[in-house]
Amino acid sequence: MNNDQCYHELYEWVESLFTNQPPDHDIYHICRVVKYSVEIAETVDCDTELVKFSALLHDITDHKLFACGSTNIKTMRKILSKHNVPQNFAHQVQYIITNTSYSKQKVEPAEPSTELKIVRDADRLDAIGAVGIARAFSYGALKQRPFYHPTDHTSTVHHFYDKLLLLKDGFYTKKAGELAEERHNFLETYLQHFENETNYGIILKNIQQRE
Ligand SMILES: [Fe+2]
Structure with missing residues:
Protein backbone atom coordinates (compact mmCIF):
# COMPACT_ATOMS: atom_id res chain seq x y z
CA MET A 1 0.00 0.00 0.00
CA ASN A 2 1.39 3.36 -1.03
CA ASN A 3 -0.62 5.75 1.13
CA ASP A 4 0.41 8.94 -0.65
CA GLN A 5 -0.40 7.73 -4.16
CA CYS A 6 -3.68 6.24 -3.01
CA TYR A 7 -4.65 9.41 -1.13
CA HIS A 8 -3.75 11.52 -4.16
CA GLU A 9 -5.94 9.46 -6.49
CA LEU A 10 -8.80 9.54 -3.99
CA TYR A 11 -8.41 13.30 -3.61
CA GLU A 12 -8.66 13.86 -7.38
CA TRP A 13 -11.76 11.68 -7.56
CA VAL A 14 -13.39 13.44 -4.56
CA GLU A 15 -12.54 16.84 -6.04
CA SER A 16 -14.32 15.86 -9.28
CA LEU A 17 -17.35 14.63 -7.30
CA PHE A 18 -17.68 17.89 -5.38
CA THR A 19 -16.92 20.30 -8.24
CA ASN A 20 -20.56 21.15 -8.83
CA GLN A 21 -21.72 21.07 -5.24
CA PRO A 22 -22.89 24.30 -3.56
CA PRO A 23 -20.49 26.07 -1.14
CA ASP A 24 -21.97 24.48 1.97
CA HIS A 25 -20.73 21.08 0.77
CA ASP A 26 -17.99 21.79 -1.74
CA ILE A 27 -14.40 20.52 -1.90
CA TYR A 28 -13.31 23.33 0.45
CA HIS A 29 -15.63 21.94 3.14
CA ILE A 30 -14.00 18.53 2.60
CA CYS A 31 -10.51 20.06 2.86
CA ARG A 32 -11.38 21.90 6.09
CA VAL A 33 -12.72 18.69 7.63
CA VAL A 34 -9.51 16.87 6.65
CA LYS A 35 -7.45 19.66 8.24
CA TYR A 36 -9.44 19.71 11.50
CA SER A 37 -9.46 15.89 11.63
CA VAL A 38 -5.67 15.71 11.37
CA GLU A 39 -5.28 18.45 14.01
CA ILE A 40 -7.55 16.55 16.41
CA ALA A 41 -5.93 13.17 15.59
CA GLU A 42 -2.55 14.54 16.66
CA THR A 43 -3.91 15.02 20.19
CA VAL A 44 -5.43 11.54 20.57
CA ASP A 45 -4.16 7.95 20.43
CA CYS A 46 -5.58 6.84 17.06
CA ASP A 47 -4.85 5.73 13.48
CA THR A 48 -4.10 9.11 11.85
CA GLU A 49 -4.06 7.66 8.31
CA LEU A 50 -7.50 6.16 8.84
CA VAL A 51 -8.76 9.52 10.12
CA LYS A 52 -7.30 11.40 7.15
CA PHE A 53 -8.69 9.02 4.51
CA SER A 54 -12.10 8.91 6.19
CA ALA A 55 -12.30 12.69 6.50
CA LEU A 56 -11.55 13.05 2.78
CA LEU A 57 -14.34 10.59 1.93
CA HIS A 58 -16.81 11.47 4.69
CA ASP A 59 -19.50 13.05 2.46
CA ILE A 60 -19.46 10.71 -0.57
CA THR A 61 -22.58 8.88 0.64
CA ASP A 62 -24.54 11.99 1.68
CA HIS A 63 -28.02 11.47 0.23
CA LYS A 64 -28.54 15.25 0.01
CA LEU A 65 -25.67 15.39 -2.48
CA PHE A 66 -25.69 12.06 -4.29
CA ALA A 67 -28.64 10.05 -5.53
CA CYS A 68 -26.74 6.78 -5.19
CA GLY A 69 -24.14 6.66 -2.43
CA SER A 70 -23.48 2.96 -3.03
CA THR A 71 -22.02 3.75 -6.47
CA ASN A 72 -19.52 6.06 -4.80
CA ILE A 73 -18.71 3.38 -2.23
CA LYS A 74 -17.96 0.94 -5.07
CA THR A 75 -15.63 3.43 -6.77
CA MET A 76 -13.89 4.16 -3.47
CA ARG A 77 -13.37 0.43 -2.78
CA LYS A 78 -11.99 0.00 -6.32
CA ILE A 79 -9.41 2.77 -5.83
CA LEU A 80 -8.44 1.44 -2.39
CA SER A 81 -7.95 -2.10 -3.67
CA LYS A 82 -6.02 -0.88 -6.73
CA HIS A 83 -3.47 0.50 -4.24
CA ASN A 84 -3.47 -2.71 -2.18
CA VAL A 85 -5.06 -1.07 0.83
CA PRO A 86 -5.78 -3.81 3.41
CA GLN A 87 -9.41 -4.98 3.54
CA ASN A 88 -9.68 -4.06 7.21
CA PHE A 89 -8.60 -0.48 6.54
CA ALA A 90 -11.14 -0.14 3.68
CA HIS A 91 -13.81 -1.65 5.89
CA GLN A 92 -13.11 0.83 8.68
CA VAL A 93 -13.18 3.78 6.25
CA GLN A 94 -16.58 2.61 5.05
CA TYR A 95 -17.82 2.24 8.65
CA ILE A 96 -16.74 5.81 9.46
CA ILE A 97 -18.12 7.53 6.37
CA THR A 98 -21.49 5.80 6.61
CA ASN A 99 -21.82 6.81 10.27
CA THR A 100 -20.49 10.38 10.37
CA SER A 101 -23.82 12.15 9.99
CA TYR A 102 -25.74 13.84 12.82
CA SER A 103 -28.82 11.65 12.23
CA LYS A 104 -26.78 8.43 12.59
CA GLN A 105 -25.45 9.58 15.96
CA LYS A 106 -28.94 9.76 17.42
CA VAL A 107 -29.75 6.10 16.73
CA GLU A 108 -26.44 4.26 16.99
CA PRO A 109 -26.44 1.13 19.13
CA ALA A 110 -22.69 0.90 19.94
CA GLU A 111 -19.92 3.21 21.11
CA PRO A 112 -18.33 4.82 18.01
CA SER A 113 -14.66 4.19 17.24
CA THR A 114 -12.12 6.89 18.15
CA GLU A 115 -11.53 7.66 14.47
CA LEU A 116 -15.26 8.07 13.84
CA LYS A 117 -15.50 10.43 16.81
CA ILE A 118 -12.69 12.55 15.38
CA VAL A 119 -14.24 12.86 11.90
CA ARG A 120 -17.60 13.70 13.46
CA ASP A 121 -16.00 16.38 15.62
CA ALA A 122 -14.21 17.88 12.61
CA ASP A 123 -17.38 17.89 10.49
CA ARG A 124 -19.29 19.63 13.30
CA LEU A 125 -16.59 22.22 13.82
CA ASP A 126 -17.23 23.30 10.23
FE1 LIG B 1 -19.37 17.15 5.88
Missing part, protein backbone atom coordinates in the same frame (compact mmCIF):
# COMPACT_ATOMS: atom_id res chain seq x y z
CA ALA A 127 -20.93 23.75 11.04
CA ILE A 128 -20.30 26.50 13.61
CA GLY A 129 -18.33 29.75 13.76
CA ALA A 130 -17.96 32.15 10.83
CA VAL A 131 -17.76 29.36 8.27
CA GLY A 132 -20.71 27.55 9.80
CA ILE A 133 -22.84 30.70 9.50
CA ALA A 134 -21.85 31.09 5.83
CA ARG A 135 -22.66 27.43 5.17
CA ALA A 136 -26.04 27.66 6.93
CA PHE A 137 -27.14 30.66 4.87
CA SER A 138 -25.79 29.08 1.70
CA TYR A 139 -27.88 25.96 2.32
CA GLY A 140 -30.90 28.08 3.26
CA ALA A 141 -30.60 30.03 0.01
CA LEU A 142 -30.45 26.78 -1.95
CA LYS A 143 -33.72 25.72 -0.29
CA GLN A 144 -35.19 29.24 -0.75
CA ARG A 145 -35.62 29.66 2.99
CA PRO A 146 -35.94 33.11 4.57
CA PHE A 147 -33.08 34.30 6.80
CA TYR A 148 -35.58 34.62 9.60
CA HIS A 149 -39.26 35.11 10.20
CA PRO A 150 -40.97 34.73 13.59
CA THR A 151 -43.63 32.36 12.25
CA ASP A 152 -41.59 30.49 9.62
CA HIS A 153 -39.81 27.71 11.46
CA THR A 154 -37.94 26.55 8.37
CA SER A 155 -35.83 29.74 8.41
CA THR A 156 -32.05 29.57 8.62
CA VAL A 157 -31.98 31.34 11.99
CA HIS A 158 -34.33 28.66 13.36
CA HIS A 159 -31.76 26.10 12.20
CA PHE A 160 -29.28 27.77 14.56
CA TYR A 161 -31.59 26.93 17.47
CA ASP A 162 -32.63 23.50 16.20
CA LYS A 163 -29.09 22.28 15.61
CA LEU A 164 -26.07 24.60 15.47
CA LEU A 165 -26.31 26.05 18.98
CA LEU A 166 -26.75 22.54 20.38
CA LEU A 167 -23.52 21.15 18.93
CA LYS A 168 -21.27 22.78 21.55
CA ASP A 169 -21.83 20.15 24.25
CA GLY A 170 -21.64 17.13 21.96
CA PHE A 171 -17.97 17.12 20.95
CA TYR A 172 -16.12 13.94 21.85
CA THR A 173 -12.53 15.17 21.93
CA LYS A 174 -10.97 17.79 24.19
CA LYS A 175 -9.29 19.52 21.26
CA ALA A 176 -12.55 19.88 19.30
CA GLY A 177 -14.32 21.12 22.42
CA GLU A 178 -11.70 23.82 22.82
CA LEU A 179 -11.90 24.86 19.16
CA ALA A 180 -15.70 24.85 19.35
CA GLU A 181 -15.95 27.28 22.23
CA GLU A 182 -14.92 30.41 20.33
CA ARG A 183 -16.97 29.37 17.31
CA HIS A 184 -20.05 28.81 19.44
CA ASN A 185 -19.63 32.19 21.13
CA PHE A 186 -19.40 33.77 17.68
CA LEU A 187 -22.76 32.20 16.72
CA GLU A 188 -24.33 33.85 19.76
CA THR A 189 -22.65 37.19 19.00
CA TYR A 190 -23.89 36.96 15.42
CA LEU A 191 -27.45 36.31 16.57
CA GLN A 192 -27.21 39.24 18.97
CA HIS A 193 -26.23 41.51 16.07
CA PHE A 194 -29.01 40.06 13.91
CA GLU A 195 -31.46 40.94 16.68
CA ASN A 196 -29.98 44.43 17.17
CA GLU A 197 -30.53 45.18 13.48
CA THR A 198 -34.00 43.66 13.11
CA ASN A 199 -35.66 43.91 16.54
CA TYR A 200 -37.54 40.68 15.92
CA GLY A 201 -37.31 40.01 19.66
CA ILE A 202 -37.95 36.31 19.55
CA ILE A 203 -34.29 35.52 18.93
CA LEU A 204 -33.00 36.93 22.20
CA LYS A 205 -35.93 35.41 24.03
CA ASN A 206 -34.86 32.03 22.70
CA ILE A 207 -31.27 32.50 23.81
CA GLN A 208 -32.40 33.48 27.31
CA GLN A 209 -34.74 30.48 27.49
CA ARG A 210 -31.89 28.18 26.59
CA GLU A 211 -29.63 29.45 29.36
